[in-house]
Amino acid sequence: MAHGFDTLQIHAGSRPDPATGARQTPIYQTTAYVFRDADHAAALFNLQEVGFIYSRLTNPTVAVLQERIATLEGGVGAVCCSSGHAAQIMALFPLMGPGRNVVVSTRLYGGSITQFSQTIKRFGWSARFVDFDDMEAVAGAIDDDTRAIFCESIANPGGYVTDLDAAAKVANDAGLPLIVDNTSATPYLCRPIDHGATLVVHSMTKYLTGNGTVTGGCVVDSGNFDWSASGKFPSLSEPEPAYHGLKFHETFGPLAFTFHGIAIGLRDLGMTLNPQAAHYTLMGIETLSLRMQRHCENAMEIAQWLETHDAVAAVTFAGLPSSPSHEKAQRICPKGAGGLFTVTLKGGYDACIKLVDSLEIFSHVANLGDTRSLVIHSASTTHRQLTEEQQIAAGAAPDVVRFSIGIEDPKDLIADLNQALAKATA
Known part of the structure; x- marks a missing residue:
């Protein structure tokens, strides 16, 4: 049975705590988790079994939040991290490489413009800024090194609304993922995946938490993109040396991006969301x-x-x-x-x-x-x-x-x- 938004914002991802019966999601304020035995530990580290290893990667409080946001956005999975800016880097990280570029809207939050125009250059990435009122110009800015298209659903600061259907068509025609920052709209007002977005990012600091207490970010994966189709996304389609040659897309299918975000992104970039912040955001989402x-x-x-x-x-x-x-x-x-x-x-x-x-x-x-x-x-x-x-x-x-x-x-x-x-x- 499909539940309505008002029900899902309270219940998605959460169940009474099996140990105590606690109804509100507990804050699991722990660094590490005891393995059942050596084989269990090995299976977790080989990505053969899903579970908790270390709170830089996964935490039960954060896991509830990830499932709740993914459900509200209509995605297959989500990775939460320390801020909206962290979420943007986490979204680009598996897609980009030195010499690659991203085509982005001129109408973005000022900090995002600085991040894309200045900071990502240090990774050897670049951004091309285009007015998303002109979809021909967006298509014209794409070349063989473009790896994603990025915009905001409702742009900060002006409240400008992006035509996501048109942007998704340009991205689709080019065989590229469309990444949409949905911070200002939230999934209550707009679900970018329904309009063809591949990934949705949030600064959870804003409307999702809603009370100005904590920072947090999230990347939601639609599960709809074929990462192996073009050869442009080797991080997801080719053997990963750190996991004995495992291919994320072949192994995890629609959840490839989400698993990569945790197993590589959080492991190596370390932009982890703490469980206390996840708790505040979960409480905020209940009244979204x-x-x-x-x-x-x-x-x-x-x-x-x-x-x-x-x-x-x-x-x-x-x-x-x-x-x-x-x-x-x-x-x-x-x-x-x-x-x-x-x-x-x-x-x-x-x-x-x-x-x-x-x-x-x-x-x-x-x-x-x-x-x-x-x-x-x-x-x-x-x-x-x-x-x-x-x-x-x-x-x-x-x-x-x-x-x-x-x-x-x-x-x-x-x-x-x-x-x-x-x-x-x-």
Whole structure:
């Protein structure tokens, strides 16, 4: 029997603890696990049996979280790790090699733009930035060394919605995996795998945990990609020397990417999620649908109000009929366009700074997806390392403020914005 989202967000992956009957998933705060005997240990290390060896690789609390997110996203498996940035490296790691490139959207979180444009060069990888409104340009950026296509479902900071069906077609035609960062949408608003994505990444720090307590990342595997078809992904299709020549795709089939992420990725990169953080995220996910509904309702009410304000030049919320992303949002995120958007102020950079400093309920922080309403001036913070041209392309121009709308009473949020805008334009 297929269960609904609201049931799965509470129950998927978890069962009463067999030792104690505990109903909430326990925090297994342990480094290592006792083997039954020498043969059991050998089978685990040979990947012939699934189980727990060492908490850098696998942990029972983290395992529940992995199964829950994979279930909600419609994937076959997932690997959780220490942050959203770790998840992006974990997603690319089995696919890339020196000289290889990834084609990525210009509309990404500022930290992701920096990671892709600067840091991955140290591995000998490169990124090609393309406007995903132009799918011909995306297809044109692909060459023989391209190994993946990467975008965000609802892009941070502007709330821009990517046409995932069109992106998946380009990726499919090229025989490449499409990786979608689904942090801003969550599986409640969008399931990228249903639109043809191969892998889904999350910063669980944001909406999945929802309370601003811990960092975490996740890579979800659709199980739908043929890693052996082209010879472009030898890490998954060819013999692995560290496991006596085992071929991950031949041995594990649809779960090849997930097993590689644990057996090689976590083993050697060590970007492990701790069980305490997994516990906080599991508790957060239990109320995900309730929170996302409220985030979307509040964001719509506040975006509509801001759009009519004299101090405001533009609002980017995809839920608004005036948004260029509105039609895509109806198709890609039919339950709502999320809680994230930007506002362009007529007073420019200075008015943005005054607004941020004058708000009282909104917290000025470098985070999003919290129950609390948050604000940041991206150009002077999260996107500060970028050129003004890159800032504008990413939707974080100097005259733009980003809002992450929380689940408070919307009347209180509007009153706070009203007084702050008055001070910002005085």
